[in-house]
Amino acid sequence: MAVNRPSSRPTLKDVADRADVSPQTVSNYLSGRHATRSGPRERIELAIRELDYRPNAAARALRSRRADTIALVLEDPNALGLHEYFHMEFLNGATAAAHAAGNNLMVTLTRPDETLERALRIAREGRADGLALSLGDASAAAAEMRELAGIGLPVVLLQQTASVPGVSSITAEDEVGAAAAVAHLVGHGHRRIAWLCGRELWPGPERRFAGVREAAAAADVDLVGWTCEDFTVRSAREAVAAELAGHGAAPTAVIAANDMIALGVVQQLQEEGLGVPDDISVVGFNDFDFSSWVRPSLTTVRIPAAAMGRRAVEVLLAAEDGAVPEAPVFPAELVVRESSGPAPAA
Numbered sequence: 467m468a469v470n471r472p473s474s475r476p477t478l479k480d481v482a483d484r485a486d487v488s489p490q491t492v493s494n495y496l497s498g499r500h501a502t503r504s505g506p507r508e509r510i511e512l513a514i515r516e517l518d519y520r521p522n523a524a525a526r527a528l529r530s531r532r533a534d535t536i537a538l539v540l541e542d543p544n545a546l547g548l549h550e551y552f553h554m555e556f557l558n559g560a561t562a563a564a565h566a567a568g569n570n571l572m573v574t575l576t577r578p579d580e581t582l583e584r585a586l587r588i589a590r591e592g593r594a595d596g597l598a599l600s601l602g603d604a605s606a607a608a609a610e611m612r613e614l615a616g617i618g619l620p621v622v623l624l625q626q627t628a629s630v631p632g633v634s635s636i637t638a639e640d641e642v643g644a645a646a647a648v649a650h651l652v653g654h655g656h657r658r659i660a661w662l663c664g665r666e667l668w669p670g671p672e673r674r675f676a677g678v679r680e681a682a683a684a685a686d687v688d689l690v691g692w693t694c695e696d697f698t699v700r701s702a703r704e705a706v707a708a709e710l711a712g713h714g715a716a717p718t719a720v721i722a723a724n725d726m727i728a729l730g731v732v733q734q735l736q737e738e739g740l741g742v743p744d745d746i747s748v749v750g751f752n753d754f755d756f757s758s759w760v761r762p763s764l765t766t767v768r769i770p771a772a773a774m775g776r777r778a779v780e781v782l783l784a785a786e787d788g789a790v791p792e793a794p795v796f797p798a799e800l801v802v803r804e805s806s807g808p809a810p811a812a
Contacts, residue, residue, distance in 0.1 A: 476517040484513035535570045536560070536779055537594035541581040541601040543666050550697070551726060551754040552670075552771050553600070556624070559775025560598065567783055569595070578602055582610040589619040596782030598636075600624040602668060620785035622778045626669035627793070634785070635793045636778045640670055640751075643767035643798025644677025647721050647749045650765070650800055652685045655809035656719040656747065662692040662705060662731060663723035670769075671723040674751055678721055690717055694727060702730025703737075710738055718746060718809040725750035725757045728764050732805060743807035753801055762804035770796050 482489040487506045495510050513519070538560055540553055557573065564571040572594060576584050581601045588594055597619055604611055604623055608630065614621055615632040628635040651659055661678050663671050682689040694705035702722065710716065722728035728750030732742050742748055742762055750757065753768035774796055781792050 476519045478519075480517055481510060481513045481519050484517060485509035533593055533595050534568065535572050535594045536564045536782055537572045537574065537585075537588050537597045539574045539576060539581060539585045539588070539597065539599050539601075541578055542575040543578050543602070552724065552752055552769070555754070555771035556775040556778075559772035559777075560779050561775075562772075563776040563779035567779070569779075569783070571779075582607050582614065585621075586610065586614055586617075589614055589617040589621075594619065595786055596620040596622070596779075598622045598624060598778045598782065602666065605629055620782045622781055624774070624778065634781050636774050636781070636796075637793070638670070638769045638774065638796040639798040640673035640767075640769070641677030641680070643751070643769070643800060644674045644721070645681040646798075646800040647765075647767055648678055648681035648685060648687075650802065650806065651719045651721075651747060651749065651809075652687060654747070654807060656687065656717075657809070658688040658690065658715065658717045658719075660690040660692050660709075660717040660720045661723075662694060662702060662720055662727055664694055664697040664701065664727070666696065671751075674723060674767075688717075692720075694730075697724055697726055699726055699730035699733065702727040703734040706731050706734040707738070710734075716746065719749070719806070720746060721749045721751075723751060725752045725754045725764055725766055728766065728805070729756070729760060732760070732762065732764070742805050745810055747806040747809070749806055757801075758803065765803045765806035766801050768799045768801050 478492050479489050482492045485492065485506065486509060491506055492510055495507060538557065542550075561571050574584055574588070578601070581599070585597060585599055589597060599621060601607075604626055611630040611633060615630050621633045623633055623635045625637055626635060627637060648659065659682060661675060663675060679689060692705055692709055694701040720731050722731055728748050731748050735742050735746055735748070740746055748764070750764045750766040751769060752771065753766045757764040757766050777794050781794070784792075
């Protein structure tokens with residue numbers, strides 16, 4: 467006898483309808499949570515064969531009680547993908563820790579308007595045992611964060627402090643590093659410093675700016691705010707060219723929100739015929755791998771992204787075993803190289 471199959475991929479409800487049982491009974495059968503009586507069990511098994519039903523990742527996870535997967539959801543407002551160095555280095559550390567524990571790492575890049583929706587979907591479907599989440603401002607989405615925490619999946623928030631019970635966080639001492647950068651420049655005689663950052667508001671750069679602003683005010687030096695479209699070399703070069711063309715008083719030092727921006731600043735200053743650090747000193751953030759071998763090598767505030775990635779996975783795996791969520795804070799260390807020096811003589 468021919469079997470009529472749904473034209474689209476069969477669902478758990480299709481199986482339940484054909485077996486004349488409730489969807490919950492099918493779910494219990496697939497997960498093995500409760501014994502299923504022989505009659506319904508046989509009908510469910512027959513329906514699965516006839517419909518060629520294949521349980522999704524959620525059902526498989528329920529059966530084994532583990533997905534053996536850690537999810538990393540990264541908000542990507544500028545469509546940089548994994549060209550964003552901080553995310554690349556964080557991912558390297560997270561991958562190493564996940565694999566060392568026998569887990570896979572699932573990476574999802576999202577637009578700002580869909581980050582929490584994607585995270586909630588992963589959690590609801592049981593596709594991961596823990597979730598590390600990077601997004602612009604978690605406090606603006608408190609309801610979604612509470613819903614995510616309520617599902618019971620361990621969650622770690624990257625580069626900002628979690629305000630929702632049950633959600634951990636991984637942060638760095640960005641303000642401390644920023645203050646060290648300002649102190650370094652002030653100690654070399656700089657009295658007019660520019661801060662250059664992308665337009666998108668991200669927790670890490672926001673804390674860095676707060677630290678720069680506070681330290682500059684305490685030292686009574688002029689702080690000039692410059693803005694670039696995003697966090698790339700190209701955008702930084704365009705911003706520097708525009709600022710220098712404005713014919714205002716040029717700063718003697720620039721602190722950039724990350725090393726990609728700092729590299730763009732150095733390149734554009736050199737193209738404009740200015741020496742780094744002879745005319746203008748440049749300080750970045752993150753200490754990416756290229757920062758030590760470009761010329762001049764970059765003075766920067768080291769943020770240990772790979773170590774943060776490893777720790778995020780370790781916190782998630784520990785939370786699975788019932789550990790109380792942690793909130794590790796990583797040190798930010800000023801690394802002085804060739805791109806900074808004494809302020810030019812007046």
